[in-house]
Amino acid sequence: MEDIVRQSMDVDIVCVGFGPAVAGFLTTLSRSLMNEDQTPALESKAMPGMPLQVLCYERADDIGFGVSGVVTKGRGIKASFPGLDPAQIPMAAKVSGEKVVYLLDPHGAGRKTAGLKALEAGLGLAAKDFAFELPIIPPFLQKHDGLVLSMGQFMQWVGSDLMGSGLVQIWPGTPVAAPLIEKDEVVGVRLLDQGVDKKGQPEAAFMPGMDIRASLTVVGDGPVGPVGAALDERFGLPEGNHQRDWAVGMKAVVGLPEGHGLPVGTVIHTMGYPEPEIFGFLYVLPENTASLGIFVPSWFDSPIRTAYRYLQHWMIHPYIWKYLQGGTMRSWGAKSLQESGRRGEPHLAGNGYARIGEGSGSTNVLTGSGVDEAWTTGAHLAEAVIELWKAGRPMNRANLEATYVRRRRESWVDQESRVAAKSRDGFQHGVIPGFVGMGLSGLTGGTLNWVADIKRTYERLPSIEEFFKGRIARPEIERIRKDCESTGASLHEALMDRSGWPTIEFDGQLLVSHQDALLMGGKVQAPAGFADHVIFVDPAVCTACRTRTCISICSGQAITANPEGGVPLFDREKCVHCGACLWNCSQPRPGDPERTNIDFRAGAGGLHSAEN
Amino acid sequence: MSGLHIVVCGSIVPDPLQTLEPVTTPAGPGLKNEMMLPAILDPWAGHALFEAANLAKSVAGSKVYLVSLGPKAKLQQVMMTIGQKAPFELVVADGPASGFTDAAEVAAELAAAIEAIPGLDKSQLLVFGGWQSASRGAGATLQMLGERLGITDQFQGVDEIKMQADGSFTVLERIEGGSYQLSSCAGTPAVLGWATGNLPEPPNNPQIGMANMRLIMPALQKAKPAKVSTGEVSFVAVELPKQVRETRVVKDMALEEMAKEIVDWIRG
Numbered sequence: 095m096e097d098i099v100r101q102s103m104d105v106d107i108v109c110v111g112f113g114p115a116v117a118g119f120l121t122t123l124s125r126s127l128m129n130e131d132q133t134p135a136l137e138s139k140a141m142p143g144m145p146l147q148v149l150c151y152e153r154a155d156d157i158g159f160g161v162s163g164v165v166t167k168g169r170g171i172k173a174s175f176p177g178l179d180p181a182q183i184p185m186a187a188k189v190s191g192e193k194v195v196y197l198l199d200p201h202g203a204g205r206k207t208a209g210l211k212a213l214e215a216g217l218g219l220a221a222k223d224f225a226f227e228l229p230i231i232p233p234f235l236q237k238h239d240g241l242v243l244s245m246g247q248f249m250q251w252v253g254s255d256l257m258g259s260g261l262v263q264i265w266p267g268t269p270v271a272a273p274l275i276e277k278d279e280v281v282g283v284r285l286l287d288q289g290v291d292k293k294g295q296p297e298a299a300f301m302p303g304m305d306i307r308a309s310l311t312v313v314g315d316g317p318v319g320p321v322g323a324a325l326d327e328r329f330g331l332p333e334g335n336h337q338r339d340w341a342v343g344m345k346a347v348v349g350l351p352e353g354h355g356l357p358v359g360t361v362i363h364t365m366g367y368p369e370p371e372i373f374g375f376l377y378v379l380p381e382n383t384a385s386l387g388i389f390v391p392s393w394f395d396s397p398i399r400t401a402y403r404y405l406q407h408w409m410i411h412p413y414i415w416k417y418l419q420g421g422t423m424r425s426w427g428a429k430s431l432q433e434s435g436r437r438g439e440p441h442l443a444g445n446g447y448a449r450i451g452e453g454s455g456s457t458n459v460l461t462g463s464g465v466d467e468a469w470t471t472g473a474h475l476a477e478a479v480i481e482l483w484k485a486g487r488p489m490n491r492a493n494l495e496a497t498y499v500r501r502r503r504e505s506w507v508d509q510e511s512r513v514a515a516k517s518r519d520g521f522q523h524g525v526i527p528g529f530v531g532m533g534l535s536g537l538t539g540g541t542l543n544w545v546a547d548i549k550r551t552y553e554r555l556p557s558i559e560e561f562f563k564g565r566i567a568r569p570e571i572e573r574i575r576k577d578c579e580s581t582g583a584s585l586h587e588a589l590m591d592r593s594g595w596p597t598i599e600f601d602g603q604l605l606v607s608h609q610d611a612l613l614m615g616g617k618v619q620a621p622a623g624f625a626d627h628v629i630f631v632d633p634a635v636c637t638a639c640r641t642r643t644c645i646s647i648c649s650g651q652a653i654t655a656n657p658e659g660g661v662p663l664f665d666r667e668k669c670v671h672c673g674a675c676l677w678n679c680s681q682p683r684p685g686d687p688e689r690t691n692i693d694f695r696a697g698a699g700g701l702h703s704a705e706n
Numbered sequence: 707m708s709g710l711h712i713v714v715c716g717s718i719v720p721d722p723l724q725t726l727e728p729v730t731t732p733a734g735p736g737l738k739n740e741m742m743l744p745a746i747l748d749p750w751a752g753h754a755l756f757e758a759a760n761l762a763k764s765v766a767g768s769k770v771y772l773v774s775l776g777p778k779a780k781l782q783q784v785m786m787t788i789g790q791k792a793p794f795e796l797v798v799a800d801g802p803a804s805g806f807t808d809a810a811e812v813a814a815e816l817a818a819a820i821e822a823i824p825g826l827d828k829s830q831l832l833v834f835g836g837w838q839s840a841s842r843g844a845g846a847t848l849q850m851l852g853e854r855l856g857i858t859d860q861f862q863g864v865d866e867i868k869m870q871a872d873g874s875f876t877v878l879e880r881i882e883g884g885s886y887q888l889s890s891c892a893g894t895p896a897v898l899g900w901a902t903g904n905l906p907e908p909p910n911n912p913q914i915g916m917a918n919m920r921l922i923m924p925a926l927q928k929a930k931p932a933k934v935s936t937g938e939v940s941f942v943a944v945e946l947p948k949q950v951r952e953t954r955v956v957k958d959m960a961l962e963e964m965a966k967e968i969v970d971w972i973r974g
Contacts, residue, residue: 103912149912156744156783184742247742250783257782260923267787268910288909301909582958616744617721623909702721702744 100284101304104140107479108283108308109150110270111315112157114245114465115451116150117252118472119312121174123148124261126480136483139309146483148262149306151285153269153671154700155619157257158250161345161427161703163377163385165189165361166463167240169506170470183251185244185379190359192238194231197367197374197411198224203594204369205396209526214366225364225413234461234513234536235363242359242377244347244385245465246703267621269696271303272324273311273447279490280447282307283321286624286696292666294625310479310489311447313454314472317432318673320696322453326440336688337438338392338548339459339518342674344401344428344649345387346615347705348604351420352382363462364414368407368595369394370525376414383424384417390647391433392551392677393521393528397558398586399678400646401428402608406598410605422603425705426615428649428672433518435459436511437548442502443494450475456507460514460536467507474501513540520544552690555680557641558589566592582657586646608651612668612701618650619699620667627697628653628664628675632684635691636661641680644692649674650701671700709767710869710894711827712758714794715816715835715851716751717776717803718784720744728806728944733935735806735944745780745803747788750836754900756908757867758834759792765869770794771826773819775812775840776803778929785922790915791908796925797823801932808939809841813850815932820855828855830894837862837899845899852897859896861889865903 107123109116127145129135134145141147154160172178180186198214198221199206206214217226256262269286283306289299315321317340331337350356356378364374371394376386388408390401409418432438432452439455442448450456450471457464478497479489487493502508513535520531523546531544558575559568566574566589574592578585591597600606606614630636637660644653645662652668653675679690720726720743727738737743747755755772762768772794774781781798799819801807820826820833833852840847845862852860863880870876873893880901881887 101913103916155787157786159744250742254779254782257786258779258923258926260927263786263916263919265786265790265910265912265915266783268790268912285912299906299909301911304912306912622906704721704744705739705742 098302100302103304103306105147105149105306105308106138106140107146107148107310107312108306109148109312109314110283110321111319112150112152112249112253112264112266113314113316113451113468114249115454115456115468115472116312116314117249117256118170118174118469119314119450119476120148120150120256120262120264120472121252122473122476123479124256124259127261136480145261150262150264151268151270151283151306152264152266153696153698155267155621155702157253157264157266158246158248159700159702160246160429161347161385161425161615161705162245162343162429163345163347163375163379163387164243164245164248164465165237165240165375165377166243166466167237168466170466170473171241174469174473180241183243184247185383186248187242187359187378187380189237189240189242189361190357192231192236192361193363194228194235195362195364195413196226196228197364197413198226199367200224200412201594201596203596204367206370207524210370213526223413223416224411232533232536237361242361242379242385243465244379267698269624269698270315270321271696273313273321274305274307275328279445280311280325283311286698289623290625292626297623299623309446312475313447313449314451316451316453317430318676318694319453320694322440322449325444325447325449329441329444331438331440335437335439336548337432337434338550339433339435339438340392340551340677341389341431341433342401342428342647342649342672343387343389343431344405345385345426346405346423347425347703348384348386348418349422349424350378350382350384350417354382354417356384356417364408367411368404369396371521372404372408374408374414376417389431391521393554395554395556395561397555397561397641397643397680398589398646399643400586400590401649401674402611403587403590403595403598406605407595410598418604423606423611423614425703426611427701427703428670428674430673430677431464432457433459436515442499443491445490448475448494448498456511458510458514460517460532461510467511470505470507471502474498474505477501515540516543516545519546519548522546522548550682550687551677552680552682555641555643562589562593579655579657582655585655612650612670614704616701616703618667618670618701620669621698624698626664626666627695628669629693629695630661630664631691631693633661635681635684639681643678643680644675647674647678666697669697669700671697708830709769710762710765710832711769711771711830712762712832712834713771713773713820713823713826714751714755714758715773715833715848716748716755716839717774718745718780719748719803719805721746726946728946733802734937735941736802736804740804741777741780745784747784748836748839750839750900752788752907753903753905754834754836754898755788755792755794756905757900757903758832759794759908760905761867761869771797771823773797773799773816775799775801775815775819775932775934777801778926782926785926787910789918789922790910790912793914793917796918796922798925798929799932800929801934805842806941806944807840807934809844809846810850811934811936811939812840813847813854815934816847816851817854828895831855831857832894833857833897835899837864837901848897848899855895857895857897859891860899861896862899863901864898865901867898
């Protein structure tokens with residue numbers, strides 16, 4: 095494949111991924127490209143006489159394709175759009191009220207410790223609907239004066255404006271395969287080959303991915319993006335940094351029933367149920383709509399971590415269900431979140447490239463905020479690029495560090511990320527230490543922290559037998575496993591049923607099967623002619639694995655047990671590109687303990703949520 | 707044979723598999739949250755566009771125009787994908803594409819947009835489109851468009867066109883009973899309402915995208931409001947087909963059992 099002749103195109107700036115960080119970058123940059131007299135303010139080197147040629151490639155089939163509810167203080171976004179009226183953005187509203195709620199377990203099926211159960215017994219005295227509303231919300235969690243948004247709608251709103259300006263180009267449906275690196279300098283990106291089979295071998299309509307050469311490559315491809323991953327592999331992370339904390343967010347847009355009683359802009363965050371480690375959210379958007387979901391973190395030590403089933407149990411918790419009963423699922427989706435925050439920060443700039451957004455460690459894990467931080471890092475980079483380009487200085491490491499990295503270090507994003515850096519370490523020891531640690535970090539400005547060594551996800555995952563020790567005997571687990579293998583049924587569903595979780599009674603509207611959620615919630619786009627992007631690196635490792643968390647965590651049921659044994663099967667047409675398999679794999683990659691035996695490569699499409 | 711001028715008429719539709727809900731708007735019936743629903747190029751029109759691009763490649767000097775009647779904000783998004791697949795020049799009429807427009811009004815608007823294309827040689831004109839598009843499956847729009855343009859050679863349900871060196875061509879049309887009709891035509895102009903054609907969707911080509919982009923954005927910016935849904939047509943009632951969905955993942959089931967279950971399900 096290396097002998098293939100590839101087309102090449104020269105531009106000035108190429109961006110990878112159209113998320114909030116790149117949106118912030120393009121919004122800021124595009125306003126400085128032209129003078130009032132319509133002459134270029136920043137002249138292109140690739141096309142002399144023209145303004146900067148700026149391209150952005152996005153793997154999904156559209157901009158703003160994903161479902162995700164967001165609550166944000168919106169400081170960076172508001173700075174870019176002074177006087178922003180949320181009514182301009184579909185499905186956006188001002189935060190009108192906040193609640194943090196501890197959910198008790200109505201079924202007793204969760205795996206709470208004796209300490210938590212004792213705490214619940216106390217809280218239960220004041221509980222209503224099996225829930226206890228916290229009387230005070232810690233300041234670091236508050237989002238007063240903020241916005242509730244639909245991420246997809248916000249991105250469409252921004253993207254339409256950008257494309258309409260004609261100053262930058264955003265190309266969806268065009269995945270980037272890898273950075274182009276020459277002598278430790280990033281000189282652009284290579285687009286993904288088209289017209290290949292599942293294994294990437296050329297077929298009749300083969301079209302080699304084009305090389306896009308640029309003075310600056312802006313890497314904003316998120317936590318599981320292939321370009322960021324390739325740069326981390328090539329250049330490593332700064333000393334002491336690692337990316338071991340993750341979560342998968344499974345989310346839905348719900349049409350609320352009439353008379354639900356929640357004002358627009360209401361923000362509800364929950365903890366404690368369906369498992370102590372799983373957090374939930376419900377944001378009330380305009381027109382009887384809510385965005386809701388749960389987060390399943392990497393430190394939730396269950397090997398049968400099936401987010402969809404947990405989402406359903408969370409929705410029918412009495413405290414939540416009183417608002418949702420009679421509602422309708424309008425959209426659904428999932429996404430991995432890089433939760434290492436500042437500790438997961440890669441090299442922010444190098445020769446010819448800069449990293450922005452979630453993949454650059456901008457998410458604040460204490461405040462639970464990422465979109466506004468990502469946006470702001472993009473804006474910082476744009477300001478730096480404008481400064482450098484006007485001065486005619488090259489986009490090398492020294493110049494980018496003196497401009498972009500300096501701006502970022504001096505900003506609220508970085509200052510607050512330092513406070514948050516160790517705030518979640520306590521969760522390595524359990525839920526109560528985790529909450530205590532967050533409180534310590536938050537209330538002392540990061541001076542005091544509950545410090546812990548951060549384990550890799552696979553180091554935390556027990557085998558299924560160990561996990562159910564004392565609850566389900568090994569012979570019974572083996573019998574259930576064999577039954578599931580012979581019938582093709584889901585092992586994790588069977589084990590949850592066996593361990594006391596009630597059956598979900600489908601109502602066909604909101605409580606539906608996982609596959610129906612996939613159909614009702616959107617449409618997986620899997621254009622023909624692209625290779626599989628989920629790779630089981632060492633088949634022998636997968637064959638020997640008995641845990642197979644990759645199957646239970648798969649948000650789209652795209653990874654399934656192979657009825658013939660051996661390596662699990664992957665169905666690209668069900669993959670929602672959440673990337674959860676990448677970090678939930680229970681096996682280390684031979685020769686690389688920081689990675690697992692699953693590789694998540696560049697791929698086209700993913701879930702296009704019905705309403706986002 | 708001199709170059710063809712191929713005008714493809716095609717607009718956007720909501721991405722399939724979504725729950726669509728008709729609502730009454732000030733401009734008549736529409737879809738709930740229409741502007742928020744993900745949209746794609748109408749698949750029928752997509753086939754027509756890919757066939758047009760393929761034909762243009764084989765006849766030197768040919769040019770492809772895509773004439774779209776749709777909301778320009780959503781068209782802009784869809785064009786970023788379609789614009790990478792085939793070279794074309796975009797012409798936009800800004801109006802609704804909800805499926806509740808009247809075929810005659812749409813045809814009139816498209817005809818006006820085509821007539822206004824600078825330099826269009828009607829003697830070399832092929833009008834392409836989806837055979838069921840913009841008519842709620844009735845197949846009426848292209849026929850009326852052809853009449854307005856004065857083009858009498860019309861073909862519907864087309865799966866193939868083969869050009870000859872003298873400018874004549876043959877057309878393979880779907881007809882009733884699952885058969886094909888092969889017709890010969892002396893030459894342009896003609897109207898072809900495409901079924902699926904035979905071509906796969908082309909890959910995304912960034913260079914084609916860059917070239918198209920120079921014309922797409924100006925076309926969107928100068929789009930004129932379309933005179934459709936003017937109130938001259940009134941809808942007595944609007945209803946979408948009921949969606950019935952019962953998904954199960956079944957393995958190792960005999961084909962006969964599967965067929966029986968489906969038949970029983972259909973019978974209710």
